[in-house]
Amino acid sequence: MFEILTTDQMYEADRRTIEGGIPGDVLMQNAGRAVFEEIIRHWSPRSVSVLCGPGNNGGDGFAIAKLLRDEGWSVRLGLMGDVADLKGDAALHAARWEGATELLSPALVVGADLVVDCIFGAGLARDITGDIAELVTTINSSPCSVVAVDVPSGVDGNTGMVLGVAVKADLTVTFCRAKPGHYLLPGRLMCGELAVRDIGITDQTVLDIAPACWRNDPVLWRAGIHWPGLEGHKYHRGHLLAFGGATMTGATRLVARAARRSGVGLLTIVADAQALPIYASDAPGNMTAPMSAFDALVNDCRHNAFVIGPGFGVGDDTLALVLKLLHLCRATVLDADALTSFAEDPSTLCFAVQGPTVLTPHEGEFARLFPDINGDKLCRARAAAKRCSATVLIKGADTVIAAPDGRAAISAVDVPWLATAGSGDVLAGIIGGLMAQGMDSFDAACMGVWLHARSGADIGPGLIAEDIPEHLPAVLRELWLASRKKA
Ligand SMILES: NC(=O)C1=CN([C@@H]2O[C@H](COP(=O)(O)OP(=O)(O)OC[C@H]3O[C@@H](n4cnc5c(N)ncnc54)[C@H](OP(=O)(O)O)[C@@H]3O)[C@@H](O)[C@H]2O)[C@@H](O)CC1
């Protein structure tokens, strides 16, 4: 259930299922039942208003209203437009509804304890305006609880963008698989709790559609983890070079700590000679080397991965160093200053990428590097990944990771605690550590985001960046034990 389908892919899954013998009205009935079950699981009987739009989202509403009324709930139903204008499965379910059909209006919201939002779903085609916009505003300012069916009306299922206004739900029930808009901001904020319910579309039907986007889950990348073997030694676990700034030394110390906790065999911090004592005294397991030894260091192929950017300083020297590193075609993570140094000349960066590379911009860094790439976060990450032939990870509450071939994952763990200085440096270190151990760039970026988020969720309020590396062993142990159970 971790694939994410676009609205078109969902329509296609629907079409194939109907072609395979399950009639559309049965799918709609199943959808109605799924929402009904979620409602009675969450709330005791109370007065409900079901608000129906002119399409199949509205059709779901008729099915839900009937199930609730049959269960003895007090149900009012409002419809946008005329019942005679409903078509297909929606018309069929409307005909089965024996209660009154009122005109959709704010009066249905005032006095209801629970509102079921079936105004627009996957078919939302333009901004919500006029009377319906007013109705949405009334819903959002009312004290009632709100269940959204498929997506909160006004949220674009593909992008998570709000078209005009959007319903703010306490619970969203969607069918078969989630859509990008359930996880991308601001849509994610409008959904409340998300329930993804089966309505009879098979897993095989979903696979046949070849989804290219997933919720970031270990199922995606756990086969690519390089757990150490009994016969292994430290060089089998990679040797990461972390490039440290001369003054902002905290950032690369966090990178180093996180990389080592992620399992890298050896780690050397490379920095200007005057900063080395700080790095050397930080942790006994860190090795250090002066920047003057750069050529000798990179001539040693055992130094198989690089992290550069956090606290490194922006400028031409950084740009030149990054180009030298990219030329070596080894596993490379570029973060922070390593990205911003290319703000004036981003195409040079894109042309230089040849080996396994991960770019980890936050939104500000992304906008500096790719000012011409617009749209939602998923499409921007994909466009940048394709342009640079690198894995691109755009950070934030809805972190998106995209590979150049179009695969993408969205982080679905809510961890506001991660919004603290240095937490991005830790992420860069984890990803670098995983790549040094031989993990593919897209997998390493996804796993890094997952480890980071899970650690953040476990630590919770009070989290500081230094806590995250220290929590990695607990989260890694969980993955390791799960891998042994599978074997
Ligand atoms: N796929 C599945 O597996 C299953 C899907 N199911 C359900 O079907 C839903 C999709 O149904 P759908 O395609 O009929 O679209 P829906 O969201 O009802 O809206 C279309 C109507 O809204 C109108 N309209 C649009 N925007 C507007 C605006 N801003 N302002 C005003 N009007 C606007 C639009 O008008 P038009 O653009 O044509 O002028 C059209 O009349 C899906 O979300 C799920 O709930 C389930 O039954 C089970 C199986």
Ligand SMILES: Nc1ncnc2c1ncn2[C@@H]1O[C@H](COP(=O)(O)OP(=O)(O)O)[C@@H](O)[C@H]1O
């Ligand atoms: N609201 C949020 N919810 C979850 N994660 C967040 C949120 N805000 C920021 N983060 C995460 O925190 C980290 C911050 O990284 P970054 O902005 O580079 O900070 P720094 O440079 O201080 O390390 C990123 O991994 C980002 O995804």
Ligand SMILES: [K+]
């Ligand atoms: K809806």
